[in-house]
Amino acid sequence: xxxxxxxxxxxxxxxxxxxxxxxxxxxxxxxxxxxxxxxxxxxxxxxxxxxxxxxxxxxxxxxxxxxxxxxxxxxxxxxxxxxxxxxxxxxxxxxxxxxxxxxxxxxxxxxxxxxxxxxxxxxxxxxxxxxxxxxxxxxxxxxxxxxxxxxxxxxxxxxxxxxxxxxxxxxxxxxxxxxxxxxxxxxxxxxxxxxxxxxxxxxxxxxxxxxxxxxxxxxxxxxxxxxxxxxxxxxxxxxxxxxxxxxxxxxxxxxxxxxxxxxxxxxxxxxxxxxxxxxxxxxxxxxxxxxxxxxxxxxxxxxxxxxxxxxxxxxxxxxxxxxxxxxxxxxxx
Numbered sequence: 001x002x003x004x005x006x007x008x009x010x011x012x013x014x015x016x017x018x019x020x021x022x023x024x025x026x027x028x029x030x031x032x033x034x035x036x037x038x039x040x041x042x043x044x045x046x047x048x049x050x051x052x053x054x055x056x057x058x059x060x061x062x063x064x065x066x067x068x069x070x071x072x073x074x075x076x077x078x079x080x081x082x083x084x085x086x087x088x089x090x091x092x093x094x095x096x097x098x099x100x101x102x103x104x105x106x107x108x109x110x111x112x113x114x115x116x117x118x119x120x121x122x123x124x125x126x127x128x129x130x131x132x133x134x135x136x137x138x139x140x141x142x143x144x145x146x147x148x149x150x151x152x153x154x155x156x157x158x159x160x161x162x163x164x165x166x167x168x169x170x171x172x173x174x175x176x177x178x179x180x181x182x183x184x185x186x187x188x189x190x191x192x193x194x195x196x197x198x199x200x201x202x203x204x205x206x207x208x209x210x211x212x213x214x215x216x217x218x219x220x221x222x223x224x225x226x227x228x229x230x231x232x233x234x235x236x237x238x239x240x241x242x243x244x245x246x247x248x249x250x251x252x253x254x255x256x257x258x259x260x261x262x263x264x265x266x267x268x269x270x271x272x273x274x275x276x277x278x279x280x281x282x283x284x285x286x287x288x289x290x291x292x293x294x295x296x297x298x299x300x301x302x303x304x305x306x307x308x309x310x311x312x313x314x315x316x317x318x319x320x321x322x323x324x325x326x327x328x329x330x331x332x333x
Contacts, residue, residue: 009296011054014281016206017179019128019158021085023274023299025057025283026050026292027210032069034232035216039287040072047076049289051083053296059182059208059283060121061089061132062113066098067120074121081123087208088117089162089182091132105135107146114150130160130182134333140164140172148176160208165332166195169205178205185209185282187218187269187311188238188250188318191332200279212273212282213295214238219266220251237320246319253314257307263298266291270298272311 012023030036031043047058060073070088077084090113093104110131117126129150131143150156158179161172172178181200183192186209200207215233216222224244227234237243254265261268266284273282284295303311 009053009293009300011296011299014206014278016128016208016279016281017158017177017204019085019179019206021057021127021281022055023281024055024270024296025059025087025208025281026055027059027283027285028069028073029061029064030285031072031287032065034064035285036228036231038068042289043287044072044076045289046286046292047073049292050296051077051080053292055292055296056083057085057087057281057283059087059210061130062117063089063092063100063132066092066094066100067116070117070120074123078122085127086121086123087128087130087160088121088126089130089132090114090117091130091135091162103133103135103137105131105138105140105143107142107149110143110146110150114155118155125155125157127157128160128179129156129158130162130180131164132162134161134164134168136333140168141175144172144175144178151176163332164196166199168333169196169199169203173203173205178203180206180208180281182208182210182283184211184322185273186212186214187254187272187314188214188247189322190315197276201277205279207277207280209273209280209282211285213266213269213284216285217247218251218254218269219264220255236323238318238322240320243320250314250318253310257303257310260307261301263301264294266295267298267301268303268307268311270295271301271303272308274298275303275308 013020014023032038060069091103093101095101147159160180162182185192213219224239233239254268258265258268
């Protein structure tokens with residue numbers, strides 16, 4: 001049966017460890033940061049539209065802005081807090097001008113970050129609180145111990161890790177149950193399949209893929225040559241120079257699969273991620289309500305074995321690392 005753009009969308013529910021949430025989540029980073037000028041008005045509208053459609057898993061972080069994104073998200077959900085599963089992240093230290101100075105997984109920084117996040121978000125508790133990047137200078141047991149204290153105090157419901165290795169996940173989970181791990185995962189980034197996903201399956205931990213649309217590249221709506229100087233992607237290895245040109249063939253494959261379902265490339269990319277397990281909840285980013293509506297329809301799209309075979313080949317055909325070298329050092333901690 002061909003995919004019908006106009007059909008009713010029902011966002012199903014999934015479990016991330018101890019947390020039940022929508023099968024899709026909304027990542028709010030680009031509303032304030034990284035992909036060009038802030039878009040707070042349309043971004044707030046996108047958050048509201050997501051919640052109205054049943055996308056209730058809302059993701060932000062202290063570093064986005066920095067700090068500003070939590071304020072925007074907090075204001076957007078103020079009158080609908082009970083409808084939302086709210087996630088935020090911590091793990092960096094900041095200078096006098098809120099500039100990022102480096103990772104800091106110390107218990108003292110955890111307490112500082114949590115108090116700040118609660119205040120900016122305007123909430124009494126956070127549903128899912130992640131360590132954004134693992135600090136190699138602080139034993140994960142100390143970091144998770146501090147996060148567990150926040151759970152005991154009622155300030156946090158569940159805790160998670162972002163871009164952690166399988167070994168770190170096991171050590172962390174032994175201290176306090178880890179509800180979810182967030183890492184980049186998409187048609188062109190499949191690193192978690194090697195060790196992380198099998199570990200999560202074994203331990204009953206949920207998985208939250210970020211950038212499931214390849215930072216917009218896989219939607220076919222981003223021209224690498226037209227990115228502005230204030231767009232972080234301009235220097236990303238997969239968008240820049242020859243890599244950006246070579247990776248256009250990846251979008252062509254996604255477009256061809258989408259055409260057979262009367263779907264969009266974004267819907268195909270999200271459907272592919274969703275198909276990898278009921279414990280997986282991808283978070284897509286956008287600042288536009290109409291994109292929220294488009295992406296939500298991915299839950300209605302079922303890929304065929306032939307589709308999967310074509311799409312599975314994309315990662316091996318992608319040119320460029322997913323981050324610059326200095327950021328790659330913060331991965332798989």
